[in-house]
Amino acid sequence: MLGEPSQRSKLIDVTYQQLHSFLSGRLEGGSQEQITQIITPRTAQLRNVSRPYGKPNDASRKAIESGTVTLSDGVKLQVDDVAKEFTTVLSKHFDIDEIHALILLRSFLYNEGLHLNGFKSDKTLLEELVAAITPFYYSERLFVLRTLIPLFRAQQNAEDPIHVIASENLPKIIPDGRVLAGELIDEYLRKTSEEVPSNLGTDPRAASRWAKQNCKEQLLLLEVIFWAMWGYVSCDGSLVVKLYEAAYDTNLGSSQQNTMLLLDDEGAQILQDSAALWILITIEVLELERIAEPDGVEFSPPPDHASFYVTSVDSVKRIHALVMANTGSQHACAYLAWAFVLSRLHAKAQENKEIPDAYRSFLDSTISPPGRGKEREPTHALMARTALSSDVGLFNLLLTILTSSPVFVTATAWRTGSTVTDPNAIAFRSVLKGLLMSTVELVPVELIPEFDSFVEVWIALFGRSESRSVVGICKQFWQYDWHQGAARRAIFDVARSRFPIHFRPLVRLLRALTGSGFLDTDSLSTTASAEYSRISDGDVADQEICSRHVFYYMDKLPTFSLVIPVSSCSGPNAVYEKVQYGPSASGPGLTYKNIRAIRLPGGSIMSPRSTGRLLSSDGGDVVAVCWEHENSGWKVVIDVLTEYVTRRRMYVGTADLYQDVTFGRTGPGSVPLTLRLEDVGMEIDDGGDEALATDALDLIRSVIQDQPGLAEELLESLEIGDASSANDSRPPDLVQLTTMILEEALSRSQARNFSRTQLVTSAMSVLSALLTLPKYSPRVWLYIRSTSVLFSSTQTPGFASVALTAERVSGQYTMTLALLHLVQQLAQEAFASVVMIPPDNQRLSQVKEEVLLRAANFVHGEIWVEHVGWKYVQLGDRFEIGRRISSLYSYILVQSPPAIGNRPYPVLSQAIIDTLVHKAASSSILPLVSAIATSPQTLGGLYASRHLGDARRLIFLLESHLQLIRLVLNFKQQTSPQGAKPSLLEQALCSRISGGAGFSDSARARVDPVDVLATFVKERNVGTVVPLEAMRVLHALCSSLSMVAPSPPTIVGHLTNPEATVASLVRIVEHPYDELPLRISVWNFITLAVDKEPALANLFVAGDFHIPMGEGKEKAPDKTRRDSKDKGERTTALEVSRAALEHWKELWEANPQLLASVLQFLLVVWQHGHEHKARIDATRQNEEFWSRIAAIAREELGPYPDYVTNSLVTSDDERHSDLHEAVSVQAYRGMAKSYAVQILGQDVFLQPRPTSSDAPLLKPLSYTKLAPMFKAEEQLNESILEAVSSLYDPSLYDTVTEHLSENFPSLSLEQIRSQDPLVERELGDDFVFSPKLLRSRLQLCLMDDERVGDVEEVEKQVTSINLNMSLTHSQIALAEAWQFLFRQLLPFIRVEPGIRSSLLTLAATISADLARERRQGEVVATIHGTRLGVLLSILEAAWFTTTADAATDVDSFITLVSNVRMILLNEAQPLSQSFLGKLALPFHRTLLQILYFVVRESRNMARRPKVFNASKRLTVTELVDATVTLVVDALRLTFDSARTRLDLDLDRDMELLVAVFEQCTRPDICSSSLPWLAKCQETDVINSSLDLLVHSDMVGLSDLPLLRVRRIPLYSPHVLLFHMALVSVPSGAERFASEGVIAAFSNNSLSSAISAGQVDVMLPELPGERSPVHRAYCSMLAIISGVISALGRQHQYFTAAACGIVPLYGKQISRALSWSIGDPITLPLLEEMEQVVNLFYAITESAPPLTNQDPIITKVLRVFGSHALILLQQLNYALTHPNHLASLLEPVTAEERAAMEKEPIATASISSVDMVDLQKHPLTARLVHRVFKLCSLVVSTLVSTSHAYDVLLGEQEDWPVHEALVVPHSKVVLGEPASVGTLLELANCSLDILRNLVNRPAGQAIAPATSLKEVPLSVRQATLTVRQNLEALLIYAVTQLAMWLSKPDFDPAAADMETDEHASQAMEVREPVAKGRAPRPSLTLAERLRRGMTGEMASDLQALLTRSKPVLAKSDEVLEKKQTSGDLTQVLLRFLNERVVAPAA
Secondary structure, eight states, rough: OOOOSSSSSSSHSOOOHHHHHHHSSSSOOHHHHHHHHHHGGGGGHHOOOSSOOOOHHHHHHHHHTTTTTEEETEEEOOOHHHHHHHHHHHHHHHHHHHHHHHHHHHHHHTTTTTOOOOOTTTTTTTHHHHHHHHHHHHHHHHHHHHHHHHHHHTTTTTTTTTHHHHHHHHHHSSHHHHHHHHHHHHHHHHHOOOOEEEEEETTTTHHHHHHHHHHHHHHHHHHHHIIIIISSSOHHHHHHHHHHHHHHHTTTTTTTGGGGGSSHHHHHHHHHHHHHHHHHHHHHHHOOOHHSSSSSOOSSTTTSSSSOOOOOOHOOOHHHHHHOOOGGGGGGGHHHHHHHHHHHHHHHHHSSOHHHHHHHHHHHHHHHHHHHHTOOHHHHHHHHHHHHHHTTTTHHHHHHHHHHHTOOHHHHHHHTTTSSTTTTTTHHHHHHHHHHHHHHHSSSGGGOOOOOHHHHHHHHHHSSSSSHHHHHHHHOOOHHHGGSSSHHHHHHHHHHHHTTTTHHHHHHHHTTSSSSOOOOTTTTOOHHHHTTOOOOOHHHHHEEEEEEEEHHHHHEEEEEEEEEEEGSSSSSTEEEEEEEESSSSSSSSSSEESSOOOEEEEETOTTTTOEEEEESSSSSEEEEEEEEEEHHHHHHHHHHHHHHHHHHHHTTTTTTGGGGOOOOOOOOOTEEEEEOGGGOOOOOTHHHHHHHHHHHHEEEEEEHTTTTHHHHHHHHHHHHTTTTSSSOOOOOHHHHHHHHHHHHHHHSOOSSSSOHHHHHHHHHHHHHHTTOOTTTTHHHHHHHHHHHHHOOOOOOSHHIIIIIIIHHHHHHHHHHHHHHHHHHHHHHHHHHHHHHHHHHHHHHHHHHHHHHHHHHHHHIIIIIIGGGOOOOSSSSHHHHHHHHHHHHHHHHHHHHHHTTTOOOOHHHHHHHHIIIIIIIIHHHHHHHHHHHHHHHHHHHHHHTOOHHHHHHHHHHHHHHHHHHHHHHHHHHHHSSSOOOOHHHHHHHSSSSEEEEEEESOOOEEEHHHHHHHHHHHOOOOOTTHHHHHHHHHHHHHHHHHTTTSSSSSOOOOOOOOOOHHHHHHHHHHHHHHHHHHHHHHHHHHHHHHHHHHHHHHHHHHHHHSSSSOHHHHHHHHHHHHHHHTTTTSSOOOHHHHHHTTTTTHHHHHOHHHHHHHHHHHHHHHHTTTTTTTTHHHHHHHOOOHHOOOHHHHHHOOOOOOOOSOEEEEEEEEEEEEEEEHHHHHHHHHHHHHHHHHHHHHHHHHHSOOSSSTTTTOOOHHHHHHHHHHHHHHHHHHHHHHTTTTOOOOTHHHHHHHHHHHHOOOOOOGGGGOSSSOGGGSSTTTTTOHHHHHHHHHTGGGSSSTTTTHHHHHHHHHHHHHHHHHHHHEEEEEEEEHHHHHHTTTOOOHSSSSSHHHHHHHHHHHHHHHTOOOOOOOOHHHHHHHHHHHHHHHHHHOOOOOOSSHHOOOOOOHHHHHHHHHHHHHSSSOOOOHHHHOOOSOOHHHHHHHHHHHHHHHHHHOOOOOOSSHHHHHHHHHHHHHHHHHHHHHHHHHHHEEEEEHOOOHHHHHHHHHHHHHHHHTHHHHHHHHSHHHHHHHHHHHHHHHHHHHHHOOSSOOHHHHHHHHHOOOOHHHHHHHHHHHHHTHHHHHHHTTTTTTHHHSSTTTTTTHHHTTTSEEOOOOEEEEEOHHHHHHHHHHHHHHHHHHHGGGHHHHHHHHHHHHHHHHHHHHHHHOOTTTTSBBBBHHHHHHHHHHHHHHHHHSOOOGGGGHHHHHHHHHHHHHHHHHHHHHHHHHHHHHHHHHHHBBBBHHHHHHHHHHHHOOOOOOOOTTGOOTTTOHHHHHHHHHHHHHEEEEEEEHHHHHTTHHHHSSGGGGGOOOOOOOOOOOOOOOOOOOBBBHHHHHHHHHHHHHHHTTTSTTTEEEEEEEETTTTTOEEHHHHHHHHHHHHHHHHHHHHHHHHHHHSSSSSEEEHHHHHHHHHHHHHHHEEEEEEEESOOOHHHHHHHHHHIIIIIHHHEEEEEEHHHHHHHHHHHHHTTTTOOOOHHHHHHHHHIIIIIIIHHOO
């Protein structure tokens, strides 16, 4: 709708609200120059206070209509027709200048956004716009005025951060201050009489809103007047008169034209605030403190003197007349102030006789009021008496203003939503302080009628406020006013003279003057305002000054007052005597003296004959006397507390404890008369003795709070006995005393009037303050541990039963909050004192942990889980309780991270994390999540009801809760494995919770916490911390949920309006003036969302859920543009990132962190490029985009900065290293470059690969932009060597570790390691270790001047490590990026001419650098591993080649070989450390892959002639020897380690080691197996592997989740592969056979399952995958077969031993061989049958000859024969009925299932011949091939077991006729063993297929590969298999027939019995269906055989052989066999004729 300007204007981008925040320090607005640039174009607008937005005018209207507007900052805006229309409407509606209306519109759209929730039927779009923009316009009008206030304030304060800005800009904005003040007054008066605009008159709500806005502007005008008059504008007469006239004319602002529209609470509050400001202004302009100065009044000042109102007699007269004419009580303050001015004028006139006549006449008129006669009295005295009279109520008015006006009470200002800009500013209090000082100078304190009220006002002014607002005036009072004469300190003299008779006034006054502000028991205090009042370091110093004055004043009181009975002044036992000095006994001269020494309360002794002054009349029974006796008031305070405890304990019947808690001064022999407190006449008011004790505790805690030095001084003074004390009594311990008070208060039964709240709160606060003192904190811990009242359950008397119960009834939770503060202080002291506890005093640590555990359990069980449901008078208390508890939890988790082993108080932090994660209950989680879910509705209600104080506390609660949630979620990610279940907290965050309406207009009953969090990010009324924390929580939640398996919840599923949420986040990252941390955090979340959540990723990348598909590459951008226009120009994150890259060079220089975030987002988008193909295709074809990315990748980083911190600097209240900025910039540039390199690699990855080998390789545009680098060898080398460079300095660690061990032995670096996720850390001096946490741990050491240097040194060292690690991190990232890029560029690089030579040279260079590594340590190992990774990627690019290398390349390779050997043997980075798992990121796997490449490439080169000479071969041999030695050692270590644990890393190690071992033991590279076999024997690695196999879980069921993820068990596959490698070398097989392999294979975790015949192809626990048991079983069979085959007949002992395993595996073997055509078939089952048959084949091939048979072997083979014939019958049926076979196939894996789904349905008529057609049935063709292969193996084994070749070659009498198993008949019966008919049928089938195959091309593929591991099934392979099958069948059939006929007789029964015997001995056939047992042949069969069946069989065989002859001959051509000298068919035909046909004939 509105196009963005090409150039940004700060007038639009920065609102006045933001400008005010910049000036107030609430937002980081950049440098002074930047803020000045924002102010300068606004100078005219700020100057025009009456019409800041101007009026409509022709010039502006024409400019708008022209379509181009030039703003005051020079930026030109293009205005389209829509903008013109909107601007005109706004200008007319608000009656403002058109250009200002345009700026307002643009600024609103840019900063707020236009959210139109559907048009109502009665509203147009323009009306909607006006309604939406009105609040923004009203707010901006207020902030235009507010902008001046911080400028005025800063201009007067040289220490203000913006003082320079104010001094430079204020004169430009306000050239003449008096003119401005006049304009402000005129504008104020105009507004009070302004009527509602006519266009709003018809809408009452709009009119009311306008009237309130008008009043708010009046209030701000008054504020601006106040601050202008504070110092910028002089108070000249005419101006003061004008102000007074305005004040009285408007009756302090209450006279309003629109009063009827201001009747609600908000309107009334604005008017009250205006009245309060008027009162301040009328006092301020009189400048009372200046008037009070000796030279403050000058009747005739010098000409150059600034004008002052007293110099103008006319002005003075006018003011006097105005004041005297307005004597209402609301004007009492001005009345009294003017009285003081008159008094000073009279005093000056008496001093100065020469005064102007006009002045003299005026002063005379004020001295002699007419009509007074002789009672002549100065007017000012009468005025003062009138003002102070009780009827006027001056003190009540002041007290009301000080305790209920938002001007002075921050909490009230927030609660009422006051418009006052700076509530409770110190300037406001300073004005009233001037009034009080004037009052006491005008009237003696003793004569003030309402002294108690005056004391309350004094306390309210100095003590009932946030500290930062009173500490300045308190300090001024002590340092200035105290010394200005007795009048100003008289209030203290009066209170002191009555102390301790009147105990409370002096104590309360002194407490108020400590500068510590109000107490938490004060009704004016809210914790939110207390948090808000955090004071600066300067204020802390000022507060200490005030507290010290109070301490010293109280420590040496010059008087002590007593009430003495008159009777004690006479008689023989008189203690006192009267001394008469005056004329009468009642006169002022009456004094008293004491006759005896008196021990006073507090322990001091008043010596005899001390003088006392009478305070009261002496007419009664008692008199009050003030004695001149210096004493310590502190000890009196302690005595008050002691007496309180004593009295309470006596009351409850524990009088025996009295002596324990007193001074012990009543013992016998004490000479002085001892007075107790009750003896001195101490008055106890309505508050009772609890009030006294509370005031005493409050004074103590106010003095010692946050003042450790002063606190220790105070406590030491309490412990020192009085010098005049005769006995050795010891004062009570303050800690013990406070604890006893607390115990007493909490153990009392419930009283009628519960008045303990303040006492309990004060006592706990004193304990909290004492905890900060190292000397006294152990006492606090011990007393708290010993008491049971604090952290007790509700069943026992204590806090839970007394305080909580009472507070739940009252709804006010002061004690609960104090308890939580105490617990927080306990936690802080515990962690801060960790380094102070000596190692030999761990008992104290145990005590602290025990107390903290009790406290945490109590807080959780009694408060946290229940507090949400309590009753509250102030809703803010609920928020504060929740905040303090969640802050406590957060603090503990930060200080003692559960992920760190060596942490302080581990049980405590574990208890917290158990409560919130591991053992979480809904009651623990609900307070967290419900607070967040309900906060929008609650916050909206609080804002609507103007309870801003509670709203602020809710915001603090959200900050704390969000931080805790983030910590918990981050911890869960650190400790929970991938695929863990979501925690209860995550489930709660992803559940809908009752919360009501949120920020939006929807009013749903239930809300999603996730949606609320997303809303917080874009909201601006929740402060600046909540959006950032909410974004971090969303990031942590998204990251944590992505680890949940199997179906993680999504963020997008819990967003009400995902498109709007995403648009708001995109606006944040686009907005240049949003806070950088928030923008970075949002970028991080967007990046994570694109990575983890596809739906949300679509929104960020495409802007909607549906990605438009373009019609070709040319049309896609146009269509996208068209679509986006239809959607209202919705900007996507992808577009924002592309726009940012247009200025990448500026970002590279100024803000590389933001550039890195943008590039990281792009990288993740490209990593998911296939998902966003339609959206990124246009960008992928954009040359400019890739030019920028490639430019970043090529950009030189330049020299690295220094990283050793020299000094620490403080900026923005944060301490940083002086090198932080430089290092951070360099590190982020490195990160940005690494992301750019990865983006290039990822784009190449997205390029479609060629579909066939001859297809051209298409180069992506990204590669073409980078390709020149690979052709320029020098540039490539520079880039790669830059990537593998390393600045890491391990000596920094050594230094700081040594320093810590010497100075802070209980602190380790690991304890301060940052626990934030890496993505949330900032590169710089806070990257790896937290300096903030370090300072927190060492804060007590900072109190010791001797250790400050040590602390600072450690901090500098830690920041140095962080700086060094930041640079190292970016270097590692860059190296990994180049590694990734190389791997993606492999197909492109390899074809580059000459690149292999360059890469080998580069590899040699890098490897040489790696070989020279001398640094040690874990981080170096990580760097080492990364650089090895780069080397590996380079070697992969220069991978194996078939062409011959040049001599230089061979030399480079040999150099590489030599360097790799040195890397292998490097002592600084030994490979053993990596293997042993002592490194966090081991590098041995990378090195093993390099070794694999080097050894295998060496094998390749070794095969080529004349490549290696002797020297080169020696180099290779040295590497192979070193590698084999290492690998065998590592294998032994790995096998042994695997025995103890299940570990994925060990499994991966084993896999690589076995692969390298296999390469290094090949004969072509290892000429002799003796060395490595000797090493195997030395390490006993073979036995160790077998041992592992025996004891390992070969199934993987011990860790079922892991098995489901990996699909294969750990270890056993690699162990079996290791055995395979050994067995493949004959000498290795021999060694292996001697290590007990049969025993191992017979006794392992599979043995029971195998022996029971229960090994299935699939496991129920692992659906969709082949059973690991089955795979291992097949491998074991293969290994045994391999050993037997390798050993042959020379080692028959092993064959015999192997036969022993057959009975053990009998049931499983029988099960495999008993497969029938009715059973399903799987490919793994086929493999099992193959391996079983192969085992028997190996046994029979290794069996001894017939002449020396082994009975065991013979028995085993006999049994196999009977089973094999039955199996052969089934295989025959399967091969002759392939359609049925195909229907039996069951898929096991997903790949097989996919292949089956593609397989067409077979018809019933299909034959075996048809099945070889690929186009029809590729899967079935492969299946038939496998069955043929099995069939061939079975028949070949039968051929061997039946000694068929002996039959063919031997004499008939030597034939083993007992091996004639095949019955010679043509019948084929499925349930019976195979007959000769079966063999003939199977042979005919084989012949048919072979005939089909030999007519096809040899290389033709019959079936494609179904997986990467397979190769296509070719005609040649199929031909070979079928031919072998046919040949074996022919041999077996012929020999079996011959042997059968040579049998002397045939007894079927005997034969069958024999078969059964073997079966029972060796194998157990399945019982339910005995398919493996042939039925007994009937006698009819024997008869038929005898009758000539032989002839029929022989003729069929002859015919088959004849048909086979030409087909077999033709197959030789397909198999490319050389011409053989024999013909098998001819041999068999001849044998058949000679041995079968002829004898039969």
